[in-house]
Amino acid sequence: MSKSEETKKKILKSAIELVADKGYASTSTREIAKNAGVSEATIFKYYKNKDQLLKKIVSKTINDFFKYSLNKSLPEVFEANKNKSIDYLLQELLTERFQFFKENSKAIQVIFQETMVNKEVREFFKNKVWTKMDELETSIIIKGKKQGLIRNIDNYFIKKALFGMIFYTVFFEEVLELDNKNKYNSEEQARAILDIIFKGIKNDK
Amino acid sequence: MSKSEETKKKILKSAIELVADKGYASTSTREIAKNAGVSEATIFKYYKNKDQLLKKIVSKTINDFFKYSLNKSLPEVFEANKNKSIDYLLQELLTERFQFFKENSKAIQVIFQETMVNKEVREFFKNKVWTKMDELETSIIIKGKKQGLIRNIDNYFIKKALFGMIFYTVFFEEVLELDNKNKYNSEEQARAILDIIFKGIKNDK
Amino acid sequence: MSKSEETKKKILKSAIELVADKGYASTSTREIAKNAGVSEATIFKYYKNKDQLLKKIVSKTINDFFKYSLNKSLPEVFEANKNKSIDYLLQELLTERFQFFKENSKAIQVIFQETMVNKEVREFFKNKVWTKMDELETSIIIKGKKQGLIRNIDNYFIKKALFGMIFYTVFFEEVLELDNKNKYNSEEQARAILDIIFKGIKNDK
Amino acid sequence: MSKSEETKKKILKSAIELVADKGYASTSTREIAKNAGVSEATIFKYYKNKDQLLKKIVSKTINDFFKYSLNKSLPEVFEANKNKSIDYLLQELLTERFQFFKENSKAIQVIFQETMVNKEVREFFKNKVWTKMDELETSIIIKGKKQGLIRNIDNYFIKKALFGMIFYTVFFEEVLELDNKNKYNSEEQARAILDIIFKGIKNDK
DNA sequence: CATGAATGAGCTTTCATTCAT
């Protein structure tokens, strides 16, 4: 890695750390610079302005997330898992996500924060992330219904159950460090959650 | 209401609106004053400093929440609902909460935001709110288990299912205005959620 | 005069002094503030930004100039001086201008400077000031030609002779303080200049 | 020309262009470098600091001017033009100057600007340029008076008439691009101006 | 009771400049 790239990375890392902790607006470029071990001027050599630095955090994280998890088209996913059951598919999906969130917990925090207070980030999140996640989830649910595995509840609530547990985990455990952080690993978390939800939504007949 | 009190309220309301939209750190006292129709100096007549204004938003909302929902001691609650079933109890509880969140959505947003970036608020939230909510939930679950209604899953996951759905609703629907906002009223939401979760956690025998 | 207005004036005065001496771009708001005996923040209470402060200097000076000298419509001027000779008219005009330039020499310097380096000021000067001055001059010359007093030379050169001397005086004497500053008063200057030019352009027949 | 010299020239040219347009203080070394197609560091290889770059622009232009026009000592000039009339001499002189100004309009603009805002340049201009020009003009006028060609007016006004027209032309036509730029060539300009002034100052007897 | 006027401290950003390569 070139010296340039290293410096750029140092800055980004420093920014993520501080912003995750104190919020974007309350983190000064001075602090970011100091924390990164570079001068303030250097930050602006690499990032046009403070906003671009934030955007980089957001977009990079989301890109990584896509690369990691969401980037395959739905037909591909289904094709690849043709003879796997729906719950296996969901299990894989959830585990993957938990894993990613754990590994990128600081950057995820930043995205959470800014989604709440920054219009641009909010729109980006809605249009780029949410839409795609929603689509994937929905299509799995529909599949499950077609196979007669899921009973007739508004998809809306099923998604709520799934997403809710994911986001609860992220927000309360990773962000606020409230709960039983690390009591279970990603795979166990996914399994336990699905155990409840599947029972809750499955067709009894 | 005295003129003083009115002014004070105007300021608080103005602050909640703006802070919910743009975040505490990005909202200037100048804007708050303008939006409230008072001078900047007036704000500082009523609130020692900007931080106190934030604290007031947080503490007032949480107090309201307690008054509204969490303020009875657990034995009282159980005594009062002695001959009601557990799911009725939870249904009531959830409905109440959804209702409160809907009515105080802006202030709740502020609490969410600041819980993420402000150490003091975070501690306050952990110690005052979370603990109490957790306690209540836990004791209900324990009760349910004793009555043989709930199967043997780590309480942790059951709470996750419950809180997750609440959280999801607040964050995604009220804060981000993403989803089917207002498709269902608070009571319907509560019922549908519990329908899934209860099936998911109930003892089958 | 209210305290506000006094402060505002102090700032403007301080700015004119410093900018005339060192140029707009090289004069910091810090210096202007210090020189005015106020804090930097106060400057920005009264002027949205540094540019607005410059604009105020320019527009105020030009407005004063118009009030002082150019604001009457041409027919008015001619009507009021119906039975005065052309050279008397020009003599009045020039004297007036010299006088104004002497009294506002610092602000005029600022306008000169910025006309050279600032697109906006340049356009403003072209459209608002130059056009009007040119119009007046031209119409006087035309009048003189009609009366058979001025020989047949391209107006362009006559204006050049007139403007040139004015300009020279301002630039070299007031701005650069080069020459015989104050050797002659405004009226004497005007008379001597016209003495030369009139001889130079008059019809000999 | 060596590569070094070429680079140095590129930088100077780039600086003149930009500074003429926006002023010295508002032109950054970054822009100059970019416009010249070199790195910022390279500028400082060739010019100790930004100020030296400005000084080079000023001194080079003035040197060129001297080489072009003012460098012969007065006796030389007169000796060389012994049997030419005064007005022929002035005509030559003016034409020469207009020509030079047209050809070096950008650099001349820089000198104008900086003469107004930069003490050092101002002194340089006063002592090196102005004095010499003034001397030449004065001696020609004196000669004219001795020959009985020029009537008894304070030299000061005669010079004002001459210089005024020159500077008007430079400032308003070259710098501000206001007027009939290029309607007349240098020689025609000189002739027309002298036509007026000579009539204006000549001895009538 | 409310505010107009003022400000010190701090922010983001740009600048001219240095230096190792």
Next chain:
DNA sequence: AATGAATGAAAGCTCATTCAT
């Protein structure tokens, strides 16, 4: 011969806060 990388210093500007009225 030229530059990529870095920076201290200073710029314009905003902020929360004070205080006399």
